[in-house]
Amino acid sequence: MEVNVFLLAKYPFLEEAKSFLESYSTVSFEDLSSDEDYVRAVKRGVERLKEAIVFKKISFKNENLIDFKAEVLSFPIAVAFVAALNDDFLRNIFATAEGKRVYELLKRDSYSDLELILKDQKIKFYSPEDPSSSLYRIAFSEYLKVSPQKWGKTWKLVNRQIKRGFVYVSKEELSRLVSEHVKNRILERSRHPVDAESFSGPLREGYVELKSTWESYKLKFAKFNKGSSESSFPPCMVRLISRQKSGENLSHVERRSLVTYLLAKGQSVEEIMTLLKSSPDFKESIARYQVEHLAGLRGSRKKYSPPSCETMKSYGLCFPDEWCKNIKHPLQYRGKPSSQTSKDE
Numbered sequence: 001m002e003v004n005v006f007l008l009a010k011y012p013f014l015e016e017a018k019s020f021l022e023s024y025s026t027v028s029f030e031d032l033s034s035d036e037d038y039v040r041a042v043k044r045g046v047e048r049l050k051e052a053i054v055f056k057k058i059s060f061k062n063e064n065l066i067d068f069k070a071e072v073l074s075f076p077i078a079v080a081f082v083a084a085l086n087d088d089f090l091r092n093i094f095a096t097a098e099g100k101r102v103y104e105l106l107k108r109d110s111y112s113d114l115e116l117i118l119k120d121q122k123i124k125f126y127s128p129e130d131p132s133s134s135l136y137r138i139a140f141s142e143y144l145k146v147s148p149q150k151w152g153k154t155w156k157l158v159n160r161q162i163k164r165g166f167v168y169v170s171k172e173e174l175s176r177l178v179s180e181h182v183k184n185r186i187l188e189r190s191r192h193p194v195d196a197e198s199f200s201g202p203l204r205e206g207y208v209e210l211k212s213t214w215e216s217y218k219l220k221f222a223k224f225n226k227g228s229s230e231s232s233f234p235p236c237m238v239r240l241i242s243r244q245k246s247g248e249n250l251s252h253v254e255r256r257s258l259v260t261y262l263l264a265k266g267q268s269v270e271e272i273m274t275l276l277k278s279s280p281d282f283k284e285s286i287a288r289y290q291v292e293h294l295a296g297l298r299g300s301r302k303k304y305s306p307p308s309c310e311t312m313k314s315y316g317l318c319f320p321d322e323w324c325k326n327i328k329h330p331l332q333y334r335g336k337p338s339s340q341t342s343k344d345e
């Protein structure tokens, strides 16, 4: 397969990128320190990760195409930084931001570029059957592997067109599936142990800078946790909050259940917005409208109530603990009685 360097700059996870980068694998860190492409690549690797932490997305500008060598190389460098920092929260944030970047690029790139990427990633697919159809066919097994069913109604298999072992998807949907596949691969790659002690020169400097950025970010979130008295929250909501904070995209139902619960517990729109900012697909205006709508500040002015335990069970979101016995609604949850807490601690 012939892949041009610009495509590698956009999609540096491609198998083809490995041979492109082979020349660097035999050079020592000391020699690399004086290589200008490498120094710029480390800088961009740091930038990639900082953007993921702060903005939950990674930019792609036209100048990245001009400096394509540094752009391609910056990707494995950023993955190595994540592996060395060794924190699942960060892994998720970075992989989700890279996946989101891939999705945005694929949506606007040509059909042929998308097909090259599908082939490179060994995702079984067929192009649209006839020119009048814009629907791709993807192998059923591939669809299940990515598990998009948790993304909402339209992704559920009962709502999909399925024929002879293939699920029909639009180009945009296929781009979303590829981005999830990429995210999962990055999660896997960043779990390979990397010893930060082996870093030297620009790589060491970049690592130290990122470590400090990551620690201050975690501190900010710890402060938010403290203020939210999560210790009295039921396990179903604690789970949703922790998934939200680790940068996962909650489904519509999950987000709605969490937001209505937090509103009922007296959290302000601003406090909830701070929590939602960790979503990879966070869009300030849309999120604010949704939260304000659920709070009864928009539209029909009706304040929405959080779902009952029975409804949470039907969503597959109930994970009871021993203090859930005999309660019918998450708002009735009181957790461990305080007398018992002090006795136990």
Ligand code: SF4
Binding pocket: 234, 235, 236, 237, 308, 309, 310, 312, 313, 317, 318, 319, 320, 321, 324, 327, 328, 329, 330, 333
């Ligand atoms: S029983 Fe109710 S409060 Fe407890 S985890 Fe399930 S839904 Fe949440």
